[in-house]
Structures are given as C-alpha cells and as structure tokens.
Amino acid sequence: MGATGTGKSPAEIVNSDKMQVYKGLDIVTNKVTEEERRRAPHHLLGFVDPNVNFDSIDFRRHASIAVESIVRRNRLPIIVGGSNSYIKALVNDDVEFRSKYDCCLLWVDVSLPVLHSVISERVDKMVEAGSVDEVREIFDPKADYGRGIRHAIGVAEMDRFL
Structure with missing residues (x-):
C-alpha cells in the first residue's frame, strides 16, 4: 500500500519460498491463488521439477534473470518469501546483483501466540x-x-497416516 505514484502498480513478484518454486502441492506449499497472480505477475513459482533439488545457487541464478527482466521493462521487482538462505544468496553473496540494485528488506514479525493461531487456522483451511x-x-x-x-x-508428517 502507499500513496499514488509510489510504484505499487508496476510491481512484479519474485517468489523466494523454497517449496513454492516446485511444481505441484499448491495447497501444501500455500502457493498464491490464480486470482492473486492476476493482480501482479509472479516469477519462480511452480516451475521446478518436484523430484529435483533446487538450491540457493539455482535460486540466485533464476532470480537474477527474473529481476533483470522486470527492471528492463521499467517495473519494480519485489522478492517475497520466507527462505532466508535464498535471499542471502541473492542479496549478500551475489556481488554483481548487489552492485546493480539497491535493496530494501522488510521483515514481518508477529508474537508466537498469534502466529500459532494463524498457522492452526491455515492448516485447517489447507x-x-x-x-x-x-x-x-x-x-x-x-x-x-x-x-x-x-x-x-x-508431506513427511502425512507418511504414517497414508
């Protein structure tokens, strides 16, 4: 959210969640819905074979390409997700990326009782x-x-149940 002219509309999302990069398990990995994807283009979401290991080096390579493409089209890349190792690999470990782009990192924090309640409700919905x-x-x-x-x-937690 923000005032008119602050750059909200031309934003595109670059997913940095370790599990959401994989094809499949859209519910379990809590991928954004098709409706949410229509509001803003999403990159690196559900594009990796589910049986392959995709690591922070792979992420760094693909994210750099996505960000470059977004910036070339005069749009704002917003990297979103909870996989800190992916963010670190891109922002801290990639000297070229760091030299080309200014980054602003936002950390969302919540009290544990609230978090537990939200997660419990999310699991029920899933x-x-x-x-x-x-x-x-x-x-x-x-x-x-x-x-x-x-x-x-x-996934592993359902093994005994299945």
Whole structure:
C-alpha cells in the first residue's frame, strides 16, 4: 500500500519460498491463488521439477534473470518469501546483483501466540481445501523426504497416516 505514484502498480513478484518454486502441492506449499497472480505477475513459482533439488545457487541464478527482466521493462521487482538462505544468496553473496540494485528488506514479525493461531487456522483451511489428497497423489513409502518438494512441511508428517 502507499500513496499514488509510489510504484505499487508496476510491481512484479519474485517468489523466494523454497517449496513454492516446485511444481505441484499448491495447497501444501500455500502457493498464491490464480486470482492473486492476476493482480501482479509472479516469477519462480511452480516451475521446478518436484523430484529435483533446487538450491540457493539455482535460486540466485533464476532470480537474477527474473529481476533483470522486470527492471528492463521499467517495473519494480519485489522478492517475497520466507527462505532466508535464498535471499542471502541473492542479496549478500551475489556481488554483481548487489552492485546493480539497491535493496530494501522488510521483515514481518508477529508474537508466537498469534502466529500459532494463524498457522492452526491455515492448516485447517489447507485440509479442507484438499491437502491430504494432494499429498496422497505423490505418496511413496520409499520416498526421500529430504529431496525436492517432498521436503515441504506436512508431506513427511502425512507418511504414517497414508
């Protein structure tokens, strides 16, 4: 939000969530909805094969390309997500990126009781939306839950249930 002329409209989102980069599990990874994507273009969302490991170096390479494309079109890139290692790799570890762009980092903080309440409500909504069926589709009792999208919170936890 902001006053007229502050640059809200020409913004594009660059996803920096470690699990949302993967194709699939849209409910479990809490990807933005199609309606939300229509409000602002999103990049690096659901484009990686779910069985491949995508690390901070991969993110840095893809995010740099996305940001460059957005800036070339005179739009504002906003990097959004909770994976601090991805942000660190881009902003702190990439000297070229740091020399080209000024960055403003915003950290959203909330008290633990409020956070727990919000997360509990979110999980209930995810279950209602079909997260169990979504995980069932990729269920494999021999799967490596430390690789790819199976590393998402909630997937390994459903193993015993499934």
